[in-house]
Amino acid sequence: MTGDQAAAAVGVTPGTLRRWVRERLIPQYRGEWSTPALSQARLVARLRERGHTLAEIRRAGEDGRLAFSHVADLFGVEEPVYTVADATRETGLDPQLVERIKLSLGLRDSRGLTKEELELLRYVAAVLDAGLPLEALLQLTRVYSQAVSQIADAEVRLVHLYVHEPLMRSGSSAAEMADELVELTGDLLPLASPMLDQLHRRMLGHFIEQDIVGHMEAELQSSAEAGRMRVAIAFADLAGYTRLTEEAGELHALDVVERFTEAVVATLPEDARMVKTIGDGVMIVGSDPAALAVWAVGFQRLHTDRPRPRIAVHYGYALYRDADYYGREVNIAARVAARAAGGEVLVTRPIVEASGSELEFERIAEVRLKGFKGPTEIFLARPRGERPPEVVS
Amino acid sequence: MTATFSSAAEFREVMDRTFAMMSADPVVGPQLRSADTPQRFEFPDLQMVVNIRSGGEGEDNLTWEWTDEVPWEAKVRLTMSSETANRYFQGKENMATAIARRGIKASGDVSATLTIIPLTKPVFARYRQMIAADYPHLEV
Numbered sequence: 001m002t003g004d005q006a007a008a009a010v011g012v013t014p015g016t017l018r019r020w021v022r023e024r025l026i027p028q029y030r031g032e033w034s035t036p037a038l039s040q041a042r043l044v045a046r047l048r049e050r051g052h053t054l055a056e057i058r059r060a061g062e063d064g065r066l067a068f069s070h071v072a073d074l075f076g077v078e079e080p081v082y083t084v085a086d087a088t089r090e091t092g093l094d095p096q097l098v099e100r101i102k103l104s105l106g107l108r109d110s111r112g113l114t115k116e117e118l119e120l121l122r123y124v125a126a127v128l129d130a131g132l133p134l135e136a137l138l139q140l141t142r143v144y145s146q147a148v149s150q151i152a153d154a155e156v157r158l159v160h161l162y163v164h165e166p167l168m169r170s171g172s173s174a175a176e177m178a179d180e181l182v183e184l185t186g187d188l189l190p191l192a193s194p195m196l197d198q199l200h201r202r203m204l205g206h207f208i209e210q211d212i213v214g215h216m217e218a219e220l221q222s223s224a225e226a227g228r229m230r231v232a233i234a235f236a237d238l239a240g241y242t243r244l245t246e247e248a249g250e251l252h253a254l255d256v257v258e259r260f261t262e263a264v265v266a267t268l269p270e271d272a273r274m275v276k277t278i279g280d281g282v283m284i285v286g287s288d289p290a291a292l293a294v295w296a297v298g299f300q301r302l303h304t305d306r307p308r309p310r311i312a313v314h315y316g317y318a319l320y321r322d323a324d325y326y327g328r329e330v331n332i333a334a335r336v337a338a339r340a341a342g343g344e345v346l347v348t349r350p351i352v353e354a355s356g357s358e359l360e361f362e363r364i365a366e367v368r369l370k371g372f373k374g375p376t377e378i379f380l381a382r383p384r385g386e387r388p389p390e391v392v393s
Numbered sequence: 394m395t396a397t398f399s400s401a402a403e404f405r406e407v408m409d410r411t412f413a414m415m416s417a418d419p420v421v422g423p424q425l426r427s428a429d430t431p432q433r434f435e436f437p438d439l440q441m442v443v444n445i446r447s448g449g450e451g452e453d454n455l456t457w458e459w460t461d462e463v464p465w466e467a468k469v470r471l472t473m474s475s476e477t478a479n480r481y482f483q484g485k486e487n488m489a490t491a492i493a494r495r496g497i498k499a500s501g502d503v504s505a506t507l508t509i510i511p512l513t514k515p516v517f518a519r520y521r522q523m524i525a526a527d528y529p530h531l532e533v
Contacts, residue, residue, distance in 0.1 A: 259507070259508075262511060263507040263510075263511075266507070266510045266511040266514070267487065267488055267489040267507070267510060268487075268489075269487050269490060270487075291490065294489075294490050294493045294494060295487065295489050295490050295493070297493040298487075298488070298489030298490050298491065298492040298493030298494075299489045301489075301492045301493065301499065301503065302488070302489055302492060302499070302503055302504065302506055302507055303504060303507060304502075304503050304504045305504040358493065358494050359493065383493050383494070383495060
């Protein structure tokens, strides 16, 4: 690659690139624009865009703060060589669809597509050919993209926190750090894909089984719109968490939240799963409203440490989109949870009606939840025959 | 689906093998040892009690005795039928759900159970293998 081509790839003038070389900002440059040298030049360009001076960047390179950039060499830098028209011809997908899929996959380079990205589009075309409806496919690609970017972000952050920073504190030289990080990443990288593949297969098996059970047991949802499903929704968080953070410190409070979410995941009924964490809380969705209500009551009996959880469970039609659940019924569940005190399980009328005789429900209020016109009945749930739970307000 | 132990002796044999399995498991054993949560299990249908604790120095990861005459104090006390215990180790009994339904009664430092539950899950598959191979009448 010539200097002019390298400059174009980095997005600066050839003169700027030559100056960076003279200023020793690109130690990987050994008379030719290799992939490592180009990666470093891109990094320098990004840092310049963020307002860092050349002297600051050189210092950061010398004391090892940029050592992780060498790891990027392992991935290579592919240039876009295909146009959307090429992709259309290669995959049989129409141009507009190629653009939509690019967006859903997070491919935002307007210059075109790399060889790998074109390969990705071929997979997508094959999935459509196999019969998955377009709307489902677009959601799926968005979910893949979000999930994988979260994984990659976590991988980088954790290596940074647990490997790179300790190396910097140990006084290792920039070259030693770069070697260490490149070697570690080189060892880990081949393991990531098979690990993800295995986990994915296991999870897929589990959720297919759950879906079959759900179909067997759920009422026929003929009146539901496409993309809507009737689900049991629970929100659970820790009462008094802000105060705990203030009193015991962020690290302790975070530790408490981690234990709480682990405990939730470890005890959930088979048909339920944690959809997401929201600060010190979690959102759970299941197919069996009675089972989720029973779980919530049992979980409260197990989680007796302070801060105590507060939980609400509701049942209704939610809009399923991009691996999350939305809509009025989800909002109701969240609003009811906000009314619970630590140690309490609050439920709504649909849960009471779907539950069997294992729990007892005390109607404690009929309220107008924030943002809703009509009233909502709220019930306190507990095991049949048990005294009301100890409540932390 | 229910599955009943043919005798108290059989129940004790199965549980002894299960505790030994957990204690010797290279992952589960050390984790249970460091959890250091002495537990007392009571099985009223068979009028049996077992106390289990982390092993001390030079001992296996877990130590258990089928009596209340033990020189340590249980941190958590769990009462359940032998049938429930069998279902639990086969991964067919959810602890939180069982507590709400009164299938399991818990007392003491109940929160400590939340630490133990995830640690025991990895042995469920091995327990099921053991049941399928040697005690098929207990499969649920």
